[in-house]
Amino acid sequence: MASIGATWQHAAAADDRGRLPVAGVTTVYKRNSHADVIFGKILEGFDQQGGPGPGLRLASLYIDQLPKSGLGRELAKKHNVPIFDTIEGAVTVGGKGIPVAGVLSVGEHGDYPYTEKTHQHKYPRRRFFDEIAATYKKHDKVVPLFNDKHLAWNFKDARHMYDTATRMKIPFMAGSSVPVAWRQPTLSLPMGCEVQAAIGIGYGGEEAYGFHALEGMQCMLERRKGGETGVASVQAVKGDAIWRSEKDGWWSHDLMESALAVQDGFQRDGWEQRFAKKSTLFLIEYRDGLKAVMAMANGVTHQFGFAAQLKGEAKPAACVLALEETQPFGHFGYLVKAIEHMVHTGKPAYPVERTLLTTGILDRAMHSLADGYKPYETPELEIAYKAVEWPFATGKVGDVPKTT
Template sequence: MPVAGVITVYRKNSHADVIIGKILEGWAQDGGLGPDLKLASLYVDQIEKNDLSETLSKKHGFVIAKTIREAITLGTDSPSVAGVLAIGEHGNYPHVPETQQTMYPRRRFFDEIAATFKQCGKVVPVFNDKHLSYSWSDAKHMYDTARELRIPFMAGSSIPVAWRAPSATIPIGSEVTEAIALGYGGLEAYGFHSLESMQCLMERRKGGETGVKSVQSVKGDSIWQAEKDGRWSRALFDAVVEASPTPYNGTRPRPKEMAKDAVFYLIDYRDGTKATIAMGTGFSHDFVCGVSIKGQEKPFAVTYALQEGPPFGHFEHLLRAIEHMVHSGKPAYPVERTLLTTGILDFALHSLADNNRRLETPQLAVEYQPAEWPWAKGSPPTG
């Protein structure tokens, strides 16, 4: 089925390459089998010196569109594709001065896609890579617009569909009391992945998702004060660290002390459940999440495993979910998961910029039920 790509940049190993490249050249990006999708057109917001889009257009025969509308309609009065992949990741974009969030044009992309649908009187499914926006208000606008126009809408990280060790999840209806996730890398770009690693478990707790009532970021001595105040459990944290691989695939010993620049995102859910994203601790270079469940002595802990080099096979499993939506017209899992993680992240970064102030978040009363969608089985390819 034909799809359009609306992207920021197309360079080797960019998100556009590791997602759209699998449509063009197969799951392993080696000319082999791939999804039942065909790239009809591509809108590229920024052409870099190492851009691949022109070369790939000549090789595979897709149109390089000058506008987002043209990418969707191919110059006609109606969408000429069965789905749109909006990938606003990488490229040269400004940052929010206070928080240093990258101002990727994800809302602009979505607004132009939605405007085209409205003008044409027809919608097709849309996938938005990663968080909906750096801004909660923009994300909520995108979500509300999709609901209003009845656009099948999906978004998010590849982490929930990546390989897992152990290959398991928690049962739907589990009485979760607390969750702690370890994250590494940039506070926004990778903090989002860590949030999704946690939320794909948290949404399965008893009653489903009810939303978040407050968010606070802490660092330095405030991390240990938060532990004393009962905001996070040292026993659960230690269990998660113990369950995680040692840094850099076991090539480095685990440090004895937490990194001085670690940041904890403290999250209070509306139903009383608490959660923590522990960023940059130095204890692991993987996304790991642990969950305490009422009546169980040991917490459930899972490591999300990635293929760290080309073709970055975890994106295959994200694309399989996108392929399902394009063919069925139904998202593989709820966009509300990413609406909520987008909001948590935005408030966490604003809390950090505002002297670690605890922020009440009545806006994040996002309620939804989880869906059953498979993650990658086995382990990541090597070599």
């Protein structure tokens, strides 16, 4: 199997604006869908109004659930992007080889079933991956592949995708836009710091938004001393079990309040009652002994955040992981910049192992919720990797990425 090299670089030449062609594979393409806020920035600039954009050009599309009319068809027609009825067609742009420099797989939104017991959304991310990988194998060529959000709804599929990409030497990247979003106040844990306790903050549904909260926490914790070594156990709790977890030493009131206090509009009075009524906690023990909590703090906040107590520091470090909540949802622009880097260099901007790990944590947490808050040992999450330096959004929320 061929790997990234001169053949790929020369075959996918940039156009006169320095843009490399990519194929887009998605579930649906409608306004404000992930396809819109990712592909739309390639088609119409980071502001999605014709301004400067990434050094990428959308060369083809596959849309799994494609209506007879709608945004996907409209933009494809406007920008002369062919829509194919197979994933292989999109990756090959209807030809006999692979002329694109990368593939973006966006399996989010659309009419797909949920698992009956755990209520996990069965988006076809593994199917998309397998068909893309099969096309690479058939045409004896690989190009960088980005997978939006968690790798798959279950860890078995995620591990298959990761192992296949490793075996085929596919440059592979995945995950949330939260790690590259704005941080208020600016916070990046020192590489090699000693973390004594940590809390991630999220809101919304446990799976769809819990993944984002996990990624926001993990992009911080992977920088700790010794690097990432994986997770030993996962448990999800609600209601009275939240307070039992505090008594059992999983988290402290002071650190939780520090994590919440930086949130916009945080109301300190009575937050504990609102927190206990609507929140879900993921209790995560890492293999190196660190205990962390990811709190879906519904009823208390509508933002993502993070707080940690570092050894030798008097006060916790805390920040909001801030998103642009209106069009064009500018945090996705910084995700597209990371994808652009991988497509142009053949090297992922940050480790896909981060998302393999968060996918596994989330899968176990969803089963814990369904099984009456059962704790799970997680030998499958012995996933070790080293953090890298990659920039996150700076300036004020909504500032578009700089182009080169």
